[in-house]
Amino acid sequence: MTRTDESKSERPPRRHFLEIFLGTGIVASLISFLYPVIRYLIPPPRSDLGSNTVLAANVGALRVNSGKIFRFGDKPAILILTPGDKYVAFTAVCTHLGCTVQYRPDLHEIWCPCHNGKYDLQGRNISGPPPRPLVEFDVHVRGNDIYVSRPAAS
Amino acid sequence: MEGKSPAQGGRLGWFPILACLAFCLAFLPGAGAQTAPDSCLACHSRLDPPLEVNPEAFAKGIHAQNGLTCVSCHGGDATSSDMARAMSPAAGFKGHIGRKQIPALCASCHSNATYMRRFNPSLRTDQFSQYQTSVHGQLLAKGDAKVAVCTDCHGLHDIRAPTDPRSSVYPLNVAKTCAACHADAAYMKPYKIPTNQYAAYTASVHYEDLTVGSDLSAPTCVTCHGSHGAVPPGVTSVVNVCSTCHVFQARLFDRSPHKQAFATMGLPGCVVCHSNHRIVEPTDAFVGTGKGAVCVNCHTRGDTGYVAAARIHRSLGELQASIRRSNGILTRAEASGMEVGQAKLELADAQDDLTKARVAVHNFNPVPVDKDVQAGLVITQKTYQAGVAALAERDYRRKGLGISLIVILGVVIGFWLLIRKVESRGQQEAKK
C-alpha cells in the first residue's frame, strides 16, 4: 500500500493540469451562458409598447401650423399641430395609390404630391383622386411626450 | 246623337263612362290613403299602362313629399269623383303631357327661383336653360321627340332626389339611365353615333372606382358630358375636362410637345392614348415600344418619340425591379427575425418616386422621368444594403455562437479525460 500512498502524495502534474483545464472550461462555459441571460434580463432602451402605440414626438418639436412624419409600425404617419393649436394624427399613406402625404401650412390641408390629392384637418378627402379619408389616430400628451395610438375599437 | 259634349258621354261613349263610374263607386271607400282626397289616383291606380300610376311609388317620390299632387302638373279637379268634372278643361286639366311639352312644363316651376326657394333654397334653377344648349334640347327644338326629356332621366311619377340611392340619376345609376337610349343600337340608328359607350365605360377604371371602390365622386357620364347641358366635350376641351381631376398630368401635357402636335392634327388630347370611355388602369407597358404600348400607334422606329418612349419605359422598369428586389431581401430578413422596419419605411419613399415618375411621363421627355427614377434608385440601393446588412448580422450571430461551442467542446473533452483518469486510477486500485 505504500505505492498507493506515494502515488497519492506525488499528485501527478498531468491530473492537476486536467483539473485546472476542466475547471476553467466549466467556468468559461457558465459565463458564456450567463452573460447573454443577464443582458437579456435588462430591458432594452426602446421598450415594447405593443403594436398599437408609438411615441411620435416631444412637446415643442412642432410649431403651430406644421406637421411631422413619424414611423408607426413600418408605415409612415403624420402628426400635425393645427392652426387652432390642437394635435391631430393620421396615417400618412394616401388612400389613392399609397404615396406619403404631407402637411401644407399654406393650404391648412394635408396634400399628396403624387396626384394633388387633398385632405382636410379631419382627414376627409376633399379634392383629387383619393377615394377615402385618412384613418385618424388618437393623440395623448403625457408630460413632454406625445403618444399616438390606434383608435380603440368602439 | 252627334255633337254631344264629353260631359254628356258623347265623344267617349256612354258605356265606358258608366262602367268607369260603377268601378269607382264600387271601390271608392277603399281608395288609396292620400292625405288629401285624390280622385285621380283612385281610378288611375287600377288602370292598365300607359294610364297606370302606382300610388305608393308616387307617394314616396319627392314631389308628393313636398305636397305636390297630380293636379300640380296635370291640372284638373282632384276632389271630384266625377270623371267629367275632374278632367275638365274648366278645371285646368291638361291631359297627357306630350314629350315636346315636358321640359317647359317642368321648367315652369324648376326655373322659377322664387317658387323653388319655398322648397329648397340651394337648388339650382338653370336646368332648363342648360338643357336648351344641350344636344337633346337643340334636337327637341328642331322637332325631334325621340331625344331625352326630363322624365326620361328623372322618372315620371316616381321621381326621387338625385341624392337618393334609388334615384335613376344617383351617381351609381346615371350610366345605366343614359344607356337606356345610348346603348340601344336600333333606337340610336338615325343619329349615326356609336352605341358602345356604356359597354366601354363599364370596363373602365372610373366605373370600378364608382362601383367597387364606392367613390361617388368618380366620373360617370354627366361628369364629363354635363347633365342638363349634355354635349360631348369638343376636341379642344378634352384636356380641360380631364384636368378638373388630373391636374398634374394636364399641366405637364400642356407644356409638352404633344399639345401643339395634337392641336395641329385635331386630336383630342388625353383621349388619344387613354381612350374616352374605356379608360383602363395604365400600366408601365402603356408607355414604350413593346406590346400594349400606345406610343407606337403614331411613332415609328428611329424617330425621336420612339427613342424617348423606349427610354422612359426602361427607366420605369428599372425602378420597379429595384423596388421589388429590395422588398424581397427585406422580407427575407424580417421573416428570419431581423429588425428592418426603418428600411421598409424608407422603401415606401422609393415607391412614391415611382408613382411620381409615372406622372412625369406626361412630359413625354425622358429627362424629368429619369430625375424621379434616379431619386428612387438611390433609396432602393440604400434599403437593399440595409437588407444585406441585416442578413449579415444574422450570419454573424452564427459565428458568435461558434466561440461558445469551442468552449463547450473543450469542457466535453475535459470531462472525457477526467473520466479516463478517474477510472484508470480506480482500476489500478482495484487490481491491488
Next chain:
Amino acid sequence: MSAAAQIRDWLDERFGWNDLVSFLRHKTVPLHRYSYWYYLGGITLFLFCLQVVTGILLLLYYRPTPSDAFGSVQYIMTQARFGWLIRSIHAWGANLMIFTAFAHMFSVAFFKAYRKPRELTWLSGMVLLFLVLGFGFSGYLLPWNTLAFFATTVGTDLVGQVPLVGHWLLIFLRGGEDVTAATLGRFFAFHVAVLPGLATAFILLHLLLIQRFGISVPPSVEARWKANPFERREIGFFPNFLLRELMAWYLALGVLGSLAALRPWSLGTMAKPFASAPAGIRPEWYFMFMFETLKLLPARVGFMTGESLGVIVFGLAAALWTLLPFFDRDSRGRRHRWAAGAVVFALAYVLALTAYGYGVMAK
C-alpha cells in the same frame, strides 16, 4: 471541525443527510454494451430544465394576445439583447427534447425495461411523453404566425373527430368554435402553468421510482450475468456515471447551440385569421406520422369518417402501447415475442410515415 463538516452535521441532524449521501455514493449503474442508451433519459431531463429556464426568460417579454403575440416575439428577436438566442434555443430545445423523449421510450421498449417491477415507471413515462407532446402543440401556437395558426386549426379539427366527446374536446381546447384569442389564452395557460405543474409532479414520480428500483438491465445481458456472475460490471453513479452524464449534457448543449446558430428559428408572418390557409400546411415532424396516416385513410369508412376511424385507431394504439408492461408479462413465450415485434413495427411505422410525409411535401 471544518465548516463543511459542521454544515453536514447540521443537515444530517434534520434531514438524514448522511444516509442520503451514502445512498448516492453506493448507487451504481450497470455497464454493458447497451449502456449508452441510459443517457437518453437524463438528456431529456436536462433539456426539460433548459426549456423551463428559457421559457421563463421568454415569459418576461411575451404577450399572449393575438394583437400583441407576434409583435412581442418580434421584439424578443430584434430588440431584446440575445433574445434571438433565447428564442432559438427554446424552439430547438423543444424539438430536441421530443426527439430524445421518443428515443428514450423506444429504447426502454426495446430493452423491455418496463418489465416487472418497473411497470409504474413506464406508465409515468408515457404520461410524460403525452405531456411533452402537449407542450409542443401548445407552444407552437404562441408566436401567432400563419403556420402556427393553421397547424393548430388542423390539429384541433382532428381532435374534434374523436367519437362522442370529440366536439366537446374541440370546444374545450379552442375556447370556442374557432381558433381565436380565447384559444391563444388557453394554450398559453396550458403551456406555462398546467403542463409544467403536471410535468414536474410526474418527473419527480418517475425519478423516485427509478431510485427505488435501480437501473434495469436488458434481458439478454441479465441472462448472461445470471449464468456468469463475475462478468457483472457496474460503475458508481457518483462520480463516474455523473461525469459521463454531465459530458452528455454538455454535448447536447453543443448540438443545441449549433442548431440555434446554423438554423435560427424563423419568425414567419403574422397570422391573419380570416385569410385562407396557405398551401402546404403541415404539422411539426413529431405529429407527421399521425397526420400522414389520416390523409391516407379514405374519406368514409362504413358509418364514420376516415378521420374518426384514424383517431380511434391511434387512441387504441396509444392505450395498448401504454399498457404494454401488463401484456408482456412472461419472460419468454409468445407474448414476449409479440411485444418485441410490436415495438419494432411501431418504430418502423413512425419512421416510415414521417419520411413519407416529408417526401410528399418535397413534391
